[in-house]
Amino acid sequence: MSGEPARDPSDALRVAVLGPGGVGGLLAALLTQAGASVTCLAGARTVEVLRTHGLRVESRLLGVVTTRVEAAEQLTAPVDVCLVCVKATHLDAALERVPADVLGDALVVPLLNGIEHVAELRRRRPHAAVVPAAIRVESTRVEPGVVRHDSPFVTIDLAPAAGLQERVVRLAGVLERAGVTVRTTNDEAAVLWGKLAFLAPFALLTTSARAPVGRVREERREDLLALVHEVASVARAEGVPVDTDMVVAFFDSVPEGMRSSMQRDAAAGRPTELDAIGGAVVRAADRHGIAVPVTARYVAELRAATD
Ligand SMILES: NC(=O)c1ccc[n+]([C@@H]2O[C@H](COP(=O)([O-])OP(=O)(O)OC[C@H]3O[C@@H](n4cnc5c(N)ncnc54)[C@H](OP(=O)(O)O)[C@@H]3O)[C@@H](O)[C@H]2O)c1
Structure with a gap:
């Protein structure tokens, strides 16, 4: 089966995908299938692979699909939306591929885990319309241009500021046509901290235990409960009520073999998102004067182990 972009899509949504990896590659393929005009922004090697072979996605939603996408090392023409899908450790370098004058006031939707990238993007691209977001999916870049999508779902939460609803509704419509579940709220802290409430304890515990x-x-168990309560207390200080019983129940319900991407990165000797995930919790706790001793211990130990 082979997917082709929509024909003559003069009103097609123009989407740049910065970082066509596990998340970005999947979304690039899904959005192309749904008729968007997608350009993947990546390094020279990945651009070459995408231009030559297309984007291969093995997915429970798509089946096995090879999709033709445009690929470039730099954004050179305006887009409606830029999905930012690099890891936090690559954000700084990757942004060089998206010049502010070409990006203009486009929607910028970062799908990174963590919190602080939103302020960073707003600072670095002040004219763009940054829409805080979170994605729930399990998708892996197997090699450049090849993505394996394992979860039977892709869910994206979007938190547009006032004035951006119309453009976000358009994006959400294309995402939904592509098979993505989209939830929209005006509470950006809830989107970001709602995800971190489980993710931070999960990533810190599994990476530390290598299990x-x-x-x-x-x-x-004791550390798990402490981490969940500490992160929830910081989230509450940020205005986001987190039900710790629900987070613990979720921990107890997920498949026992589930591993975090931080753990996989650490095991492979790659840079991890420890600072963007654990470090961000500790910094937010400091800002609010909240003690998070177990989180801080895990972050310090993992930092020492991976430095
Ligand atoms: N994967 C998931 O299931 C999942 C789920 C939820 C949230 N997230 C979050 O989503 C974010 C992305 O994760 P991921 O798993 O998709 O990462 P990934 O598979 O490693 O993909 C990242 C992509 O960024 C590209 N990249 C790196 N440096 C770049 C640069 N300077 N310019 C352009 N592209 C660059 C990589 O290119 P190459 O291919 O050329 O190396 C790769 O394709 C992370 O914050 C992660 O925590 C991931």
């Missing part, structure tokens, strides 16, 4: 969730929830 899947099944083992950490049995062997590190």
Whole structure:
């Protein structure tokens, strides 16, 4: 099966995908299938692979699909939306591919885990319309241009500021046509902290223990409860009520073999998103004068281990 972009899509949504990896590659393929005009922004090697072979996605939503996409090392023409899909550790370098004067006031939708990238993007691209977002998916870049999508769902939460609704509704419509579940709210803290409430404890525990969730929830129960409560207390100070019983129940319900991407990165010797995920919790706690001793200990230990 082979997917082609919509024909003559003069009113097609123009989307740049910065970082066509696990998340970006999947969304680039899905959006192309739904008729958007997609350009993947990546390094020279990945651009070459995408131009030569297209984007191959093995997905529960799409089946196995090879999709033709445009690929470039730099954004050179205006787009309606730029999806930012690099890891936090690559954000700084990747942004060079998106010149502010070409980007203009386009929607910028960062799908990174963490919190602080939103302010960073607003600072670095002040004319763009940054829409805080979170994605729930399990998708892996197997090699440049090849993505394996394992979760039977893709859900995106969007938190547009006032005045951006119309443009976000258009984006949401295309995403939904592509099979993505989209939820929209005006509470950006809820989107970001709602995700971090589970993700931060999960990533810190599994990376530290070098074990899947099944083992950490049995062997590190006390730390798990402490981490969940600490992150929730910071989220509450940020205005986001987190139900800790629900977070713990979710921990207990996920498949025992589930591993975090931080853990996979650490095991592979790649830079991790420790600072964007754990470090951000500790910094927010400091700002609010909240003690988070277990989180801080995990962050310090992992930082020492990976430095
Ligand atoms: N994967 C998931 O299931 C998932 C789920 C929820 C949230 N997230 C979050 O989504 C974000 C992206 O994660 P991911 O798993 O998709 O990462 P990934 O698979 O490593 O993909 C990142 C992509 O960024 C590209 N990249 C790196 N440096 C770049 C640069 N300077 N310019 C342009 N592109 C660059 C990489 O290019 P190459 O291919 O050329 O190396 C790669 O394609 C992270 O914050 C992650 O925590 C991921």
